[in-house]
Each structure stands twice: as C-alpha cells, then as structure tokens.
Amino acid sequence: MSFFFRSLPVQRWGATWLLAATGLLGPAAAQTLPRFEDNLAQRVMACTACHGPQGRAAADGYYPRLAGKPAGYLYNQLLNFREGHRNYRLMTQMVDPLSDAYLLEIAEHFATMEVPYPRPATTTAMAQERARREQLALRGDATRELPACTACHGAALTGVLPATPGLLGIPRDYLNAQLGAWRTGLRKAHAPDCMADIARRLAPQDIAAVSAWLSTQVLPANTRAVAPGAAPLPMRCGSALPPGARP
Structure with missing residues (x-):
C-alpha cells in the first residue's frame, strides 16, 4: 500500500x-x-x-x-x-x-478512536433565547418544514450509524461555518442534499442560535453513534449515504 x-x-x-x-x-x-x-x-x-x-x-x-x-x-x-x-x-x-x-x-x-471530548462552551444567554435555541435543535419548526436536529442525528445528538455524525462536542464557530457553507452552496453533497435544503430555510440568526445551543451541551456518557431506529429518517440525505451507496 x-x-x-x-x-x-x-x-x-x-x-x-x-x-x-x-x-x-x-x-x-x-x-x-x-x-x-x-x-x-x-x-x-x-x-x-x-x-x-x-x-x-x-x-x-x-x-x-x-x-x-x-x-x-x-x-x-x-x-x-x-x-x-x-x-x-x-x-x-x-x-x-x-x-x-x-x-x-x-x-x-x-x-475506532476513543479519546475525551473537550468541555462544552458556557452561555450567558437569557432564558427566552435559550428556549428558542433548544426549540430549533430538539423540535424544529414545522411552519418552515424544519426537522429537529435529533430527527436525523439521534435523540442524544451523538450520530446515527452508518453515516450520520454527532453534533455535540463541536465548536460553535465550526458549526456556524458549516451551516453557512451549506446555506450559500460552498459545501455540497450528493443528491438529495438535505443539509443544503435545511440550511437554506435557516436565517443567519437561526444558524447562530442552533450552533450556540449545540456547543454548550454536555455530552452523554456514551458518545458513540447509535444504531438506526425502526422509524425511517424524515429525510434521505446524500451526505449520509453508507459506503458503496453513492448515486
């Protein structure tokens, strides 16, 4: 090799x-x-x-x-x-x-690497703003056809096998940058590009809110991605296709 x-x-x-x-x-x-x-x-x-x-x-x-x-x-x-x-x-x-x-x-x-995650960021946001951030991450917004982050990334937001990543333990700036890249078309995936569709429905302040909430969450004891559940995911994403399943 x-x-x-x-x-x-x-x-x-x-x-x-x-x-x-x-x-x-x-x-x-x-x-x-x-x-x-x-x-x-x-x-x-x-x-x-x-x-x-x-x-x-x-x-x-x-x-x-x-x-x-x-x-x-x-x-x-x-x-x-x-x-x-x-x-x-x-x-x-x-x-x-x-x-x-x-x-x-x-x-x-x-x-296969098992290494500790960094400590989550702290927040000084007021209760109302924290609630709005949590709403977007955990429940989404049906009026804009925005699924919750947990719908695809797992109930604990640690990812879902075989190809959906976790969202916790990631710096706020990196989350902001990637959601912004999807929103503007700088980051793409094979069709169906569900993350691009979702990001385009997010206003810049929504991206900042979701990134801030995710970066301040304490990781669970088990940080590994979980097996897929019985219920189908709300969206089929080209960015989360398993190996060998490229369109």
Missing part, C-alpha cells in the same frame, strides 16, 4: 538515512535516526498535524474532530473533498491520488 501522504518529515528522514549510509554523518548521529514504521497510524500523521493528536480536533476550532465519528460519514467527506463537493485545497490535494478502499481504511481508523 502506498503512503497516505508524502510528508516533509518523511522526506527529511530519508535524506538523513542516505547521509548516514554514505558515511557523511557520524556514528552517533546515525544511531539517533527517527524510526519510521510502515503502518496506518504513522501514515495518517498528515491528518493529525491539523486535526490534533488521534484526530481529537485542533485547539482553534477550525479543524474538526475525526475521532469516534461514524466511518461512513468520514468516508463520505473524504470522497466529497476528492470529488469537489467540499472545497479546501489542502484536503483535496491530499486525498486526490487515493483510492476508495484507502479512504475507507483511513475513515475506519479514526472511527
């Missing part, structure tokens, strides 16, 4: 090894060469350089958490970057040469 990403550290290690082999480095330097093992954990160091150790998210809130998200969701997002449905040049360049099978292997690697 080819390397996931030919990172600069690997290139430097290779150059150092060559100097040692040709005698241009002393014995002490050769003995302290970094050890590189050809395994997935080291190949995805290109991911964790931005997404944090074990994919637990960057401290700035710009790069999202990968650890523990459903493999189907992570796989779909890697495909979306490769196919141009999501736009971030660094991600596109990294995944462009990789096969579907390798992308799925990467997704499954991060899906």
